[in-house]
Amino acid sequence: MSFYNKVVIITGAGSGIGAATAIAFPKQAAKITIIDINEQDLNKTAEVCKTNNKDVLKIVADLTRDEDIKRIVDDTVAKYGKLDILINCAGIFTIASIETIELADKGVRVNSISPGPVKTNIYQYSGLSEKEINVLKDISVDCTPLGAVIEPEEIAEVVLFLSSEKAKSITGSDYLIDGGMLLKGLVSLR
């Protein structure tokens, strides 16, 4: 799956799913802009990304601020001359179904991923104690038929597929990657 000459913005790239996704794209020759509010974490991701492709633009930004969003797009287009793919892992934006249909007219595809329990820092930032986090992780495994917490790199693989030409007919879809957790819950309601 090559992303040669493709320009990709990845938000939330400092940690977890965003970091795994940011690291995956330069391995397929993509030029990337990575965004996070946490500069220290963003720097760590950038170092890893640069080992595969030097085209890494790093922007510390708060995605709740309109002026930061404008700066991200302006700086990306100024550096690379275009923008092909936007991956939002910071969980800030949503696009309504009607907008997805309108965007399809312009050749833009919009898809989402709904993850189950993924091994990231999300638990650490939750304010829970180490003990509570471990209990939560055990519960997550028990609730998941496939019996394992998901690695962020697994989510990144699906993001790459959805962003690629191989998924050229996929838009308006949501991909559930939860190890069967939802299914187990539905079956238990019967």
Ligand SMILES: NC(=O)c1ccc[n+]([C@@H]2O[C@H](COP(=O)([O-])OP(=O)(O)OC[C@H]3O[C@@H](n4cnc5c(N)ncnc54)[C@H](O)[C@@H]3O)[C@@H](O)[C@H]2O)c1
């Ligand atoms: N990890 C899971 O189990 C799980 C499950 C379901 C959904 N999700 C969703 O997936 C997304 C990514 O989750 P994760 O586990 O990788 O989280 P994470 O906490 O590991 O990473 C999120 C990153 O987004 C950055 N961020 C947060 N607010 C920001 C802002 N306003 N501006 C810029 N950057 C900001 C954080 O600094 C962090 O680096 C989130 O939307 C989360 O709700 C995660």
